Amino acid sequence: MEKHCTESRVKGVSTGTTILAAVFDGGVVIGSDSRASMGEEYVSSKTINKVIQVHDRIFCCIAGSLADAQAITKAAKFHLSFHSVQMESPPRVMAAASVLKDLCYKNREELQAGFITAGWDKKNGPQVYVVALGGMLINQLVTIAGSGSTYIYGYIDAKYKPNMTKEECLQFATNALALAMGRDNVSGGVAHLVVVTEKGVEHVVVPGDKLPKFHDE
Amino acid sequence: FFFFLIFEVFFGVFSFTINSAITINAVLEVEASKVGCSVPAARKTGTTICGVVFKDGVVLGADTRATEGMIVADKNCSKIHYISPNIYCCGAGTAADTEMTTQLISSNLELHSLSTGRLPRVATANRMLKQMLFRYQGYIGAALVLGGVDCNGPHLYSIYPHGSTDKLPYVTMGSGSLAAMAVFEDRYKPDMEEDAAKQLVRDAIAAGIFNDLGSGSNIDLCVITKSKVNYIRPHDEANKKGVRTGDYKYKRGTTGVLTKAVTPIDLELLEESVQTMDTS
Numbered sequence: 126m127e128k129h130c131t132e133s134r135v136k137g138v139s140t141g142t143t144i145l146a147a148v149f150d151g152g153v154v155i156g157s158d159s160r161a162s163m164g165e166e167y168v169s170s171k172t173i174n175k176v177i178q179v180h181d182r183i184f185c186c187i188a189g190s191l192a193d194a195q196a197i198t199k200a201a202k203f204h205l206s207f208h209s210v211q212m213e214s215p216p217r218v219m220a221a222a223s224v225l226k227d228l229c230y231k232n233r234e235e236l237q238a239g240f241i242t243a244g245w246d247k248k249n250g251p252q253v254y255v256v257a258l259g260g261m262l263i264n265q266l267v268t269i270a271g272s273g274s275t276y277i278y279g280y281i282d283a284k285y286k287p288n289m290t291k292e293e294c295l296q297f298a299t300n301a302l303a304l305a306m307g308r309d310n311v312s313g314g315v316a317h318l319v320v321v322t323e324k325g326v327e328h329v330v331v332p333g334d335k336l337p338k339f340h341d342e
Numbered sequence: 343f344f345f346f347l348i349f350e351v352f353f354g355v356f357s358f359t360i361n362s363a364i365t366i367n368a369v370l371e372v373e374a375s376k377v378g379c380s381v382p383a384a385r386k387t388g389t390t391i392c393g394v395v396f397k398d399g400v401v402l403g404a405d406t407r408a409t410e411g412m413i414v415a416d417k418n419c420s421k422i423h424y425i426s427p428n429i430y431c432c433g434a435g436t437a438a439d440t441e442m443t444t445q446l447i448s449s450n451l452e453l454h455s456l457s458t459g460r461l462p463r464v465a466t467a468n469r470m471l472k473q474m475l476f477r478y479q480g481y482i483g484a485a486l487v488l489g490g491v492d493c494n495g496p497h498l499y500s501i502y503p504h505g506s507t508d509k510l511p512y513v514t515m516g517s518g519s520l521a522a523m524a525v526f527e528d529r530y531k532p533d534m535e536e537d538a539a540k541q542l543v544r545d546a547i548a549a550g551i552f553n554d555l556g557s558g559s560n561i562d563l564c565v566i567t568k569s570k571v572n573y574i575r576p577h578d579e580a581n582k583k584g585v586r587t588g589d590y591k592y593k594r595g596t597t598g599v600l601t602k603a604v605t606p607i608d609l610e611l612l613e614e615s616v617q618t619m620d621t622s
Contacts, residue, residue, distance in 0.1 A: 137480055137504025161508070167520065169500075170508045192504035196476045235479060 131248040137161070137192050138169050141311025143273030144186035145177075145301055146243035146253040147285060148266045149294035152322030153243045156298040157186050158273065158306050159314035171314045180205050181289050182321055183221045183244030188271040189258070193238040197228050218244040222254035222262055230260025241270055269301070273309035277301050291320060296331065303336040373525035388556020391421060391432035391520030392546045393489045394530065395511045396539035399496045399567035400489035403543035404432045405518070405551050406576065414558070417511030420575065422564045424461045426451050427571070430564050431471075434516035436504060437484035443484045447471050464490040464497035468507055476505025485515045491568050518550025518557040525549045536565065544578055551580055 144157040146299060157175035162168055164241045179185050179202045187194035201224045208224075209216045222242040229236060243253040255261075255268045267275060267285045280301055289297065316331040388409040393402045404421035407414055423431050423444035429451075433440025447470045457464045463544055468488055486501040500513035512530050514522040525546040534542070540563060550557045560576035 138502050138506045161506075169502075172510070173508065190481070191506035192472075192476055192502065192505065195472070195506050255506065 137190055139190060139311070140172070141165075141273075142175060142186075142188040142271030143277070143302055143305035143309060143312040144188055144241050145269040145274070145277075145281075145298060146186065146241045146267070146293055147289075147298060148243075148251045148253055148287070149189075149291055150225045150246060150283065150288045151251065152291065152320055153253055154240070154291075154294045154298045154318060154320050155184050155186060155243045156302050156316060156318040157172055158302060158312040159270075159317060160312055162311045165311065168253075168313075174317055174334075176283070176317050176319050177202075179221055179242075180209065180216055180244070182215065182246065182326065183218055183242065184319055184321060184326075185221070185225065186241040186243075186270070187238060188240070189238035193236045194240070196239055197225060197236070197240075200228060201225050215246065217246045217248060218242060218252045218254065219246075219249075219264075222256055226256045226260050226262040228254055228315055232336070234257045239270055241268055243321065245323055251321070269305075271305075273305035273312035276308040277305045281305055291322075295320065300337055303333075304339065307339070357374050359462065388518075388554070388558075389421065389432050389434040389516030390547050390550025390554060390557040391487050391496045391516050392514040392519070392522045392526070392550075393432065393487045393500075393512070394526070394534075394539050395414055395489075395496050395498050396534040396536060396544055397584055398536065399491045399565065401536075401539045401543045402432050402489045402564040402566070403547045403577075404562050404564060405557040406560045407551075407556070409556055417559050418576075420562065422562055422573070422575075423489070424428050424448060425467050425488070426455065428461055428492060428566065429464055429467050430490070430566060430571070430573075431467070431489070431501055432487040432515070434485045434487075434519075439482045439484040440486065443471065443474065443482060444486070447474070461492060461562060463492040464499065465495065468499045468501065468509075471501050472505045472507050473506070475501065475503060480504040487513055487515050489564075489566060491566050496566070514546065514550075516550070516557065518554035520545075521549040521553040522546035536567075540565065540577070548578070548580055556585060 138161050141162045142158060144275050145272060146153055146155045155176055159172050160168055161170040161173045175187050182289055185198055185200060204224050205216050208220060225240050225242060235287045239258050240256040245251050253265055253268055255263050255265060255270060266287055267281060269281055284297055298318055299316060306312045315333055316336060318329040320327040388407055389405060391404045393400055402422055406418045408416035408419040418618045421432050423433060425431050425444060425448045431444050433444060447467060450470060451462045451467055471486060483503050485503055488499045488501060490497060498513060499507050499509050500515055503505045512526045529542055543563060544561055545560045559581050561580055563574040563577040563579040565572040
């Protein structure tokens with residue numbers, strides 16, 4: 126999504142990415158690949174984690190310029206912890222997404238980064254928000270972003286069902302990431318998945334050789 | 343109201359000071375080309391730099407060539423910069439930028455360390471460097487390999503000019519980074535001994551020196567452990583200048599003399615004046 130909308134060169138190290146998040150019955154699954162590239166030809170890191178924890182039950186996936194994304198998420202993390210101390214309660218997922226949106230929108234001329242914010246809060250349960258390049262904020266049940274996402278729109282549209290179980294949703298996310306990493310050259314490495322529910326947070330890392338294989342591999 | 347005050351102050355956090363500088367530079371370039379000269383090219387370090395974490399610490403390595411376009415400006419420059427007694431930083435990219443950036447952060451880190459009363463941490467240096475580079479949006483061309491040992495063990499970071507960082511067990515940067523990374527990918531193992539790590543870094547830099555035009559000359563190493571720092575410059579003179587084996591001076595009598603004619607040139611003294619020097 127990001128790469129096709131802007132000029133073709135992303136400044137500096139790009140996350141060239143596949144990221145996704147999906148709501149299931151009782152929580153959300155957030156996932157990403159782990160490759161950072163420079164200029165479409167060089168993989169500058171094979172093992173970066175693009176799923177960043179901005180608060181206890183709120184996670185954020187990054188896409189676009191790695192420098193911008195790291196700076197924004199660090200600022201957002203600080204702001205959210207301050208906010209939660211002020212409010213004397215954990216922040217809403219909408220609040221986290223708004224913080225990111227504000228940073229992206231106010232500095233939209235200079236920054237080149239997009240986010241998927243997902244998590245669980247007491248008022249609205251599991252939610253997924255996408256903050257796009259210029260600062261758009263939209264609430265969706267399932268969303269994908271990054272350069273690799275173009276290859277799995279069909280899969281997401283066909284296979285996603287609301288109110289899946291946790292295992293179904295994890296399998297769905299793993300398959301989607303595997304398909305995107307298989308077709309996009311700037312996505313790859315391992316699949317990082319995080320499951321957020323009321324009870325807690327669970328990290329699942331699927332190494333490259335354990336990813337599901339499809340008919341032509 | 344207080345909340346909004348913090349909000350306003352906080353969102354000023356992204357101050358892109360570089361934007362005014364960009365316009366000034368653009369104007370200067372146009373003016374210069376009108377007169378017929380070009381803006382001087384920044385001296386770059388071309389470069390291969392790398393670092394590896396081993397059992398007791400980190401080993402940083404760098405070549406020693408600085409280039410100005412296609413000419414070697416300095417055959418033996420030092421690319422491993424001091425940040426603090428336990429932290430060193432290799433720099434690739436524009437030589438002035440790496441030099442000034444590392445000196446600035448080194449100075450700020452010393453003040454910070456005096457303020458906290460503790461030995462500085464590598465993560466602190468990393469945070470300071472990335473925040474500064476991000477503020478300048480990539481216009482400060484400094485690509486750094488930051489390594490050191492602190493209370494939490496050995497750490498190694500790579501820092502890109504736009505302000506993104508990676509914390510990894512082995513990193514390479516610079517024009518020769520692909521050659522050096524090939525060596526690392528083949529032979530890196532976690533928890534190596536110091537000698538094996540030094541040999542690996544030496545070989546990675548040598549790969550950069552021999553396969554990249556922008557890197558050359560000698561190999562410098564810096565071994566940082568909990569107890570001491572070993573700055574080895576040069577560790578390996580991979581490109582020693584050869585010694586001439588012959589000489590073009592010929593002995594008198596090599597060429598036979600057939601005839602000899604001597605003509606004295608008489609000079610007439612026209613004027614003589616003496617000017618005393620004022621040495622008071």
